[in-house]
Amino acid sequence: MNLTVKLFGELQELCENSSLQLQLPTPSSVGDLLLAVSERYPQLVKRTFRVAVDCNYVDKSFALQQHCEIALIPPVCGG
Amino acid sequence: MKVVCRLVEGPASGDWGRRQLSVNHNAGCMLEFSGQVRANNNQRNDVVALHYQAYPEMFAAEVQKIATEMQGQFELIALAVEHSVGEITLGQDAVHVVVSAAHRRDTFAALEFFMMQLKQRVPIFKKEIYSNGEQWLGQQD
Numbered sequence: 001m002n003l004t005v006k007l008f009g010e011l012q013e014l015c016e017n018s019s020l021q022l023q024l025p026t027p028s029s030v031g032d033l034l035l036a037v038s039e040r041y042p043q044l045v046k047r048t049f050r051v052a053v054d055c056n057y058v059d060k061s062f063a064l065q066q067h068c069e070i071a072l073i074p075p076v077c078g079g
Numbered sequence: 080m081k082v083v084c085r086l087v088e089g090p091a092s093g094d095w096g097r098r099q100l101s102v103n104h105n106a107g108c109m110l111e112f113s114g115q116v117r118a119n120n121n122q123r124n125d126v127v128a129l130h131y132q133a134y135p136e137m138f139a140a141e142v143q144k145i146a147t148e149m150q151g152q153f154e155l156i157a158l159a160v161e162h163s164v165g166e167i168t169l170g171q172d173a174v175h176v177v178v179s180a181a182h183r184r185d186t187f188a189a190l191e192f193f194m195m196q197l198k199q200r201v202p203i204f205k206k207e208i209y210s211n212g213e214q215w216l217g218q219q220d
Contacts, residue, residue, distance in 0.1 A: 008134055008202065009206070012132075052134075055140040055141075069136075071134055071137065073134070073137075075204075075217025076199070077216045077217050078173075078198055078201045078203035078205070079162075079174045079197050
């Protein structure tokens with residue numbers, strides 16, 4: 001499946017883009033996504049971030065769907 | 080419980096939130112909080128501005144989730160949240176939150192709860208701009 005991964009904050013600057021395009025086999029989990037991200041974007045390997053799918057924080061076991069909205073969420077600092 | 084939130088380019092302002100909450104005659108108390116840009120953030124004293132970025136769809140979703148959790152703990156009538164995006168300078172408001180309730184005790188506790196949750200989970204990202212550089216906050220180098 002083809003996935004678009006939104007980036008924010010420092011992650012956006014490190015990748016010089018507001019999103020990443022990734023192709024993963026079906027089925028794939030968030031853990032699989034993180035592995036693919038670390039292989040293709042080594043500049044993100046040591047950065048801290050959480051993963052959100054369809055505006056909900058998820059863990060590595062979460063199963064991805066073709067049209068889900070994925071985002072890498074760096075540390076939040078509102079207020 | 081009425082819940083409204085928005086992101087605004089530039090500094091937040093109390094006017095919008097107050098207007099949202101001003102027409103409920105069961106509210107005996109309205110409490111406001113504003114968070115301002117200060118010069119000595121993050122162990123430095125030369126902050127000249129902040130740059131905020133947000134994930135707008137998830138910002139609204141998380142505020143709504145927090146509000147739902149608040150309903151189980153406090154007797155609130157309404158919550159209004161306005162957060163800045165883009166660049167703001169010293170003294171300007173980054174966030175403005177207003178809560179209303181029948182009685183003041185619930186508003187004080189609810190406002191503190193909301194701000195704690197905002198800082199832990201609402202997807203807003205902050206870059207400090209110094210007199211000689213800049214840095215996104217929160218990464219452990």
